[in-house]
Each structure stands twice: as C-alpha cells, then as structure tokens.
Amino acid sequence: MSNPASSNAALATRDLKHLWHPCTQMHDHESVPMVPIVRGEGAWLVDADGRRYLDGISSWWTNLFGHANPRIAAALAEQARTLEHVIFAGFTHAPAIELAEELVRITPPGLDRVFYADNGSAAIEVALKMSFHYWLNQGHGEKTRFIALSGSYHGETLGALSVSDVALYRKTYAPLLLTPFLAPSPDTYEGESGESSEQTAKRRLGELRTLLERHAHETCAVIVEPLVQCAGGMRMYHPSYLTGLRSLCDEFAVHFIADEIAVGFGRTGSLFACEQADITPDFMCLSKGLTGGFLPLSAVLTTTTIYEAFYAEYSAGKAFLHSHSYTGNPLACRVALETLAIFRDEPVLERNRQLALHLARRLEPLRDHPHVADVRQTGMIAAIELVADKASRRPFPADERRGLRVYLHGLQHGVLLRPLGNVVYFMPPYVVTAAEIDLLVDTAIAGIERAVTR
C-alpha cells in the first residue's frame, strides 16, 4: 500500500497495457475500474490499496470454502513438494485414484467411471464426444445430433458453445458451430401465468417428447443443467423435469448428460442437483467447485455400460481418443480430495440450509419492489429479475446496462456482485456468515435502487 508501484492504479495500468480479459469489452475499462486483488481470506478479497470486497459470486461460482482456505492450501503445498504432474497415459498416481473412488462414492449410483479433463468446457467436449462415439461403436453412426434446452449454457469452446443457447456468447460464432435441436426450457419464469413450476415442467416434457419422436433416431444425447440454468440468468425449474427426462431418454434410446459444473457440490441444497430428482444421468460433468475454487479440473462420470462399449482389442479401433496435457493433474486432484474431505468432516449442507433460509428471508421484501418481476432461489443460488415494467414483465433494454450499475455500486461499497444482464444474483462461498449475507443483500438493494432510476 505504501509502495505506489504496487497500488491499484499502477497495477491496473500495467494490466491494461498487455492483458486481454475474459467476457469483457476491454474498452469498458476506460470507465470501469480494473481491480487488482492481492489476497483473499474467507469470503473476502483484498485489493492492492487494502480495500476489501465480499465475494458474493464465489469468483465465478468456483469457491466453496473461502479464498486461500488454509486446509486446502496446505494440501496443495504438500502435493507440490511430492509430485506436481505426470503424464496420465500409461501412468497413474494416488490423488487421481482416490479422487475417482470418492467421486464414484458420492455421485448417484451407477456412475462408476471417471474421465478427467481440465476445465468445464473440456468436460462438455468429452461428454459430447463420448456419447457420439458410444453410439458409433454400437453401430449407430447415424446419431450425430444433440438436444439442448433454450437458455442453456455449457461453456465456450466450439463444441460446448454449440449446445449453448445464450445469444450473447453464441450469436457471433454461430457459423462455426454444430446445430443442436433446442427443446423449450422448463424455466419457471417463462411458464404460463397461473401455472405451477411442476405444471411447466410437465408441459415442457410433452414438447420434448414431440421433438424426440421426430429426431431420437439421429440424436446422441439430451444435455441439461440440472435445476438451475446459471449463465442463462439463474433460471430455475422443478426437479420433476429431470425425472421425466430420465424416462424419455430411456424410452427413446438417447443419453442424458447432466452438466453439474455450476450446480454440483452442494449449490442447490443437495450434494448434486440430480439427487433432488432421484435420477442417475448417463454422463455427469463436474468442475468449478470440484477443487473448492483452487485449480482448474473437471471430471466426466459415466456408467459401466458406456465404458464397455469402448473396451475391445486395440485393432477394433474403439478406444476413446481424447487427451489434455494436464489430464489428471496431481495438484488439482489433491486439492479436490481435500475439498471433498471438508464435506465429510463438516456439516456443510446443513449449514448451507440455514444460510439459504436466511438469504430467502432477507430477499422476501424485494418481491414488492416495482422493478422486480421475480425473486427465486434454489439452495445457495438466489436471483432477482429486474424489469422496466412489473405488470407486463417488460425487461430493461440490454444496452441500458442496468446490471453494470449494480456491479459498480457493489464495488464502491465493498461487495462483488456481477449481475447477468438484468438478473442480480447471489452465489456466495459456503463460509459466508449471516451478517455477510445481510451486507450482500443490503448492498444489492441499494444498488438496485440506483440502477432502476433513470
């Protein structure tokens, strides 16, 4: 702080000279501050000028047990002194083995095989390729298409972006992408008025059935984000959709890919969102919270049935050929194991239930706000839908960037909120306290007041 060369301003200037940041129109930084963070502690981030920010979004939904969590940091340091990395073809190591055992143990029954990759999008690529390749190995090379939900987000590499339906990310690159069949999302917000979330789910399953009747013969899999479509605006839906989807996938012989990259590891109230529908998908993609927010790592879990379709003499040419240099990185696996150990040692889900209740109570008054069309919550994810007109639910035009005003208000008041367009949401680390939730909500409400006035 005393050294001006390491102040916020100095670091921001150097950053903007060479760096190109994700999900950013860099020109914005002519007016929006770049915030250099020097350390983290619990739910807090500290910048180079010593200002603190409460991380209301778990640093892009990754952090579970606090920044620089000492227990996870110690495990990482020990692993770094032992084995930092080794090729994962032909070679293996205890952290990868133990993590696979633990993932098989805690995920829904029947997911017995683990394939590692190094980020969420890569896990989606793996699941899509594996599903296609399974059908090919079974003599069904005509299955080349996928079904995704409207409003879905599965990442931004070309394959993952192909099965995503958020225009902001997809539109520009559409000419490069596969074209999935889109099934209407069971999103409750888009439901018909007077309809319960369960009724919306049922109606949407009917529409999916129609799509499958027409296209199942050419379809490899249906891919969904269980319970919450996160990047699409924290849109939520009833678990019965997942139960119905499981039966439809069985009936029409297509795979069920559950993308739990954002909702896995306790976010929705259960360890995995699929548990709330009591189903086992054919593929489950995990990342983000998997390492407690420390390191990039992803895992695709699948069934013995699928694994066996690839298992043959080398000459049969059935092997799954997909690799990343850092597949099964020991540091990341070790950190993931420590993260899962915290789930075993501490009453995480129970504590989250209390925190989620507190958050719900604090958000309740916003329902009456003239510019709030919806307040919704699933476990440790809560969202507020801002609109220009409450009665008609007419949204604010995107170019008014109301959410950005909430973001800037948050920064000025020591809170990191990063609305998705007109959706202000909370996805705090699980170590947040009730008092910190109060700060998050109070700051968001004040920010919303500023954002909705001209």
Ligand SMILES: *Cc1c(COP(=O)(O)O)cnc(C)c1O
């Ligand atoms: C973040 C996310 C991804 C992509 O993960 P990356 O690690 O950012 O590539 C995929 N699916 C969902 C549901 C996500 O939230």
